[in-house]
Amino acid sequence: MITTPDLVTVLASNLAPVRRLRPPLARAACWLLVAALVLGLLAVSQGVRPDLFQRLQDSTFVMSMAAALLTGILAAVAAFMISIPGRSALWSLLPAPTLIVWLSTVGYQCLTEWVTLGPDGIRLGEATRCFATVVLTGFPLSLAMLVMLRHAARLRPVAVGLIGGLAVAAITATALSLFHELDATVMILAWNLGVAALIVALGGAWGRKIFSWVAPRSPLHGD
Amino acid sequence: MSRAPKSHPPPLSLVPESLSSARNGATRGPAQFNDIDWSILMARAQSGDAGAYLRLLEEITPYLRAFVSRRHTEPADVEDTVQDILLTVHAIRTTYDPARPFRPWLIAIAHRRAVDRLRRRRRTRSRETPLTPEHETMASPRSNLLETRSDGRALRKAVEALTPGQREAIRLLKLEEMSLKEAAAASGMSIASLKVATHRAVARLRKLLGKRSGEA
Numbered sequence: 001m002i003t004t005p006d007l008v009t010v011l012a013s014n015l016a017p018v019r020r021l022r023p024p025l026a027r028a029a030c031w032l033l034v035a036a037l038v039l040g041l042l043a044v045s046q047g048v049r050p051d052l053f054q055r056l057q058d059s060t061f062v063m064s065m066a067a068a069l070l071t072g073i074l075a076a077v078a079a080f081m082i083s084i085p086g087r088s089a090l091w092s093l094l095p096a097p098t099l100i101v102w103l104s105t106v107g108y109q110c111l112t113e114w115v116t117l118g119p120d121g122i123r124l125g126e127a128t129r130c131f132a133t134v135v136l137t138g139f140p141l142s143l144a145m146l147v148m149l150r151h152a153a154r155l156r157p158v159a160v161g162l163i164g165g166l167a168v169a170a171i172t173a174t175a176l177s178l179f180h181e182l183d184a185t186v187m188i189l190a191w192n193l194g195v196a197a198l199i200v201a202l203g204g205a206w207g208r209k210i211f212s213w214v215a216p217r218s219p220l221h222g223d
Numbered sequence: 224m225s226r227a228p229k230s231h232p233p234p235l236s237l238v239p240e241s242l243s244s245a246r247n248g249a250t251r252g253p254a255q256f257n258d259i260d261w262s263i264l265m266a267r268a269q270s271g272d273a274g275a276y277l278r279l280l281e282e283i284t285p286y287l288r289a290f291v292s293r294r295h296t297e298p299a300d301v302e303d304t305v306q307d308i309l310l311t312v313h314a315i316r317t318t319y320d321p322a323r324p325f326r327p328w329l330i331a332i333a334h335r336r337a338v339d340r341l342r343r344r345r346r347t348r349s350r351e352t353p354l355t356p357e358h359e360t361m362a363s364p365r366s367n368l369l370e371t372r373s374d375g376r377a378l379r380k381a382v383e384a385l386t387p388g389q390r391e392a393i394r395l396l397k398l399e400e401m402s403l404k405e406a407a408a409a410s411g412m413s414i415a416s417l418k419v420a421t422h423r424a425v426a427r428l429r430k431l432l433g434k435r436s437g438e439a
Contacts, residue, residue: 002306004284004302004305004306004309007306007309007310008277008280008281008284008309009277011276011280011309011310011313012273012274012276012277012280013273014313015268015271015272015273015276016271017269017270017271018269018316018317019317020269020317020319020320020321021317021318021320023320083318084318084320084328085315085318085319085327085328085329085331085332085335086323086324086327086328086329086330086331087331151314151315151317151318155311155315155331155332155335156335
């Protein structure tokens with residue numbers, strides 16, 4: 001067991017110059033740029049859904065997608081904010097209003113279109129392509145956020161995992177709305193909310209463990 | 224260890240000499256001076272100034288110890304938590320922005336580490352069973368007193384049932400733990416008759432006590 005004065009000496013003698021992190025807003029903007037890039041690449045490779053322009057006339061659809069996108073942006077800002085020690089935990093409430101709007105528009109769509117489409121709205125052929133979109137969007141964005149927020153491992157791993165997961169989930173849901181014809185009732189729930197809930201739950205439950213893999217190492221164990 | 228300057232940097236320009244002269248955070252002037260001072264020291268540490276960093280860590284250590292002792296009572300826990308905080312400060316010093324106050328940044332880290340240790344302690348406690356007096360029953364002679372008393376009473380009763388010669392032999396050889404020679408000298412009996420008396424007495428006691436335990 002090392003004594004505290006010895007530890008202080010060891011830490012000071014192991015000091016290397018470090019580059020300060022950029023402000024959280026700038027870092028969130030960087031991550032959102034990566035998200036835009038991923039969505040752009042997917043649009044080029046998969047193409048947007050054929051009825052996108054027609055759907056854009058529908059105010060509920062536009063509101064739902066805008067709310068999902070805004071939730072993604074605000075959650076990213078919140079995640080980068082609360083990853084810094086000393087910043088208020090209230091930042092995590094930033095995406096709450098848009099999240100509520102997003103969830104309620106999805107719920108509204110389900111309710112109205114269930115009546116018109118009925119259970120036939122479930123189309124399984126689309127499901128595998130949806131899965132590809134989820135993986136292609138969710139995986140690189142989660143990885144980017146994980147690396148960018150690795151210092152949060154020592155601070156608020158669960159909260160950052162949860163809000164970061166929400167950002168990834170909301171952007172993934174936006175991608176699903178852009179690329180796939182998923183307005184068919186149950187599919188919206190299963191894909192939009194199911195995937196979102198899964199990503200957020202993974203972020204919350206495994207945040208601590210995942211962050212500990214990328215956490216900055218202690219100088220006593222070979223920094 | 225190669226870059227461990229022991230000398231401290233000169234007083235910082237933003238901090239009055241009178242305030243920066245005291246080394247211990249508790250004896251310093253108003254809190255805001257401490258904060259500006261620590262903020263500058265951390266900014267210099269971020270650019271690799273080991274002297275400034277050493278001074279910063281030395282100054283925040285008593286402050287952290289006071290902060291942690293409000294949450295932990297065990298001195299070992301306090302010291303471990305202070306070390307945890309110092310390690311975390313070192314690991315994530317990139318996250319400090321000198322444009323913002325230092326103290327909230329430090330307190331956020333300290334609070335997290337203190338809570339982590341409290342949780343760990345609670346987890347450990349939930350797996351452990353504290354020792355109670357019942358666990359000590361076999362080890363502690365006093366807690367076996369009642370049982371001894373009742374056994375002793377039964378033995379004394381059985382001894383009284385022996386013949387006077389046998390009783391004397393048992394008293395001298397077994398209860399007073401004399402040697403045969405000493406017992407022979409004390410009682411005036413020969414060693415051979417002592418042996419015979421003891422043998423018969425033990426056989427009779429075994430019979431008496433065996434009957435008693437059989438009844439029970």
